[in-house]
Each structure stands twice: as structure tokens, then as C-alpha cells.
Amino acid sequence: MISNKAKYAFRALLAIAAAPEGEAMTSSEISRRYTIPHKFLEQILLDLKKAGILDSRRGKSGGYVMLRPADTVSFGEVLRIFEGPLAPLPCLSRQSYRRCEDCVSEANCEIRREFGRSYDASRQVLDARTIGDALANTPFGTPLPLEVRRAG
Amino acid sequence: MISNKAKYAFRALLAIAAAPEGEAMTSSEISRRYTIPHKFLEQILLDLKKAGILDSRRGKSGGYVMLRPADTVSFGEVLRIFEGPLAPLPCLSRQSYRRCEDCVSEANCEIRREFGRSYDASRQVLDARTIGDALANTPFGTPLPLEVRRAG
């Protein structure tokens, strides 16, 4: 199960991305619309800003806007901000690889092998699908975002 | 990341399933071989027994054996014993469905839709691959275990 924090982040991001171009949404507005505790949401939006996904304006008529286009922000990227590595085992994480302690042979580890298959399958979806796709309800399949096409 | 408990469970299961037919493995033996804290491992093996996966004999020359054939025990089944529902959202779990609180429309929830795709992909692997497959290093693909063929 993903954390509430991550779920709130997705709700907020989808709302901000769906707002009319250039129009900022305030944290209070989002908080009200989705009944997310306001102070908690502020922390979340701040994390998204630090990650370079959102931009913000302060003061009256301030709020949050997308810094990058919604169809370049994948579900995987957002999830990693709030949950850390998505890999089921430390030895399967590309971004933050760590050997399993007491592992004798990584290459012959059945657990690693099987979970690797499962992780590959879910990663392929999470890193391919973007906030933009979700809003447009793009059917899953061919049009992959740039990063993934390059990485693949 | 999966818990240590689950990882230990897989190590133990793979060892027991790999043992010569009818030959019991003791918790101490497994504990020594994989440097798993003995008392902790006992709890784990007990859970696997209660779940109907292992059988045990007490006293001298006791130990644990598989109750069901290794190729009927899927990774998903074992994982659920130790981690609870594998679904990323409560509203995506078939086995223990729960509505997300404050959810307005499940059918129109983009988060549910996208995570549903990802979960489907990983579930298809975890529920199809068995302890037996892992030991035999069966290539992933065609020969699904019975339960999955029926459920699908």
C-alpha cells in the first residue's frame, strides 16, 4: 500500500495539472476540494517544489503551478519522492542499489530473480505513465514519454 | 521494499522445498545456513505452517517439510501472509477490498486507474510464479499454475 502522503501528492498534482494554463492553485483550495489536512498538504507541495516538479508564487494571488509539462512527470518519479526506492529488494534498485546483507550470490538468488521479474513489470507501467496521460485517459501502450524511450 | 520477515520466509521455503523428498529440515539448520535469528525464524516457520504451506514434526529428528507441492505455492501467496494485501490501494485489493476514504468516484479515479495497471502487471508475475518454478529456474511464460488458470 502506498502512503497517504503519496496519494495526497497525486491528487494535488492532478488538480494543479488540470487547472487552466498559467493559473495557480492555492494549497487551501486543494486542501478544501479533497479534504486533505492543510498543513500536511503544504509539506507535500513543498516536496514537489524541491523536486523541481512544481513552481510557486507567494503572497496574495499566489499558489502552485506545474514547472514541467504534465506529460513529462511519471507516476514512478512522483512515487519515489515520497516512498523512496520502489524496488522490492535493495539489490534490485537501479537508482539506489544496495547489496542485501548476508547475500551469498546475487546472480544465483532465486528471490532476486523472481522479484526482479515482478518489479520490471510494474516499473514498466509506473515509469511510462505520466500525470498528463492520466488526465487525458490515454490508453496504455505505444506512446512512451521521452525519458523512457531513451532509457529503454 | 519487502520486509526482512518475508525475505527470510522465502529463503527458508526454498531451502525446505529443495531438500530431498520427505526429509525434514530443522529451524536451527536453516537459521545457521542463512544467518537468520533463530527465534525469529521459528515464528516465521510457524506462520507458514498455520497457513497450510508447511508441515512439521517435533522432537529429535523433527523439522519442517512442505505440506503442499512447491509448484502450487506462489510467491504472491507467501508474500500476502507476511505483508498483507499487495495492492497499492485498498480499493484495488480483490482479497480484502476497502473503499478509499473520501473517494468521490472510484470509476473516475485516475490514481486508481493508473495504479491498477501497475498492480495487474506485477500480480500477474507474483501469482503465477511458484517456489517450484524458482528452484527449477523455469523461464517465465506459458505454464501457469492451476489456481491462476482457473481464476483468470
Add this chain to the structure above:
DNA sequence: GGAGTTCCCTATTGAATAAGTAGGCATTTA
């Protein structure tokens, strides 16, 4: 039949994480 070995069961602990709460400072603009 008793010693030794094994599994069985429950309770407790210490650290980390989750999910917020709280309070106030900084900046902008009407």
C-alpha cells in the same frame, strides 16, 4: 522412562516510520 532435542506459543522491547499538529517567519500584492 528420562534426557535431549525439537517445535510451539506469548509477551516484551527498542527503533523507525506514518500521519499528522503546531507555530511562526518570509514574501507578495491589493
Add this chain to the structure above:
DNA sequence: TAAATGCCTACTTATTCAATAGGGAACTCC
């Protein structure tokens, strides 16, 4: 310059993780 907004840090409370601890129950083998 006042009101609204974002920005930052600290704290709290409950839960889960990863063991540890201590003993009881059953079985086997001499």
C-alpha cells in the same frame, strides 16, 4: 501596510518492524 499566501522547523502519537526472551509441549532414542 494589512491580509493572504507560501516556507520552514519542531513536536506528537500511533503503528509497525525486527527482533529478544522465556518457557511449555511433544517426540525419539537410548
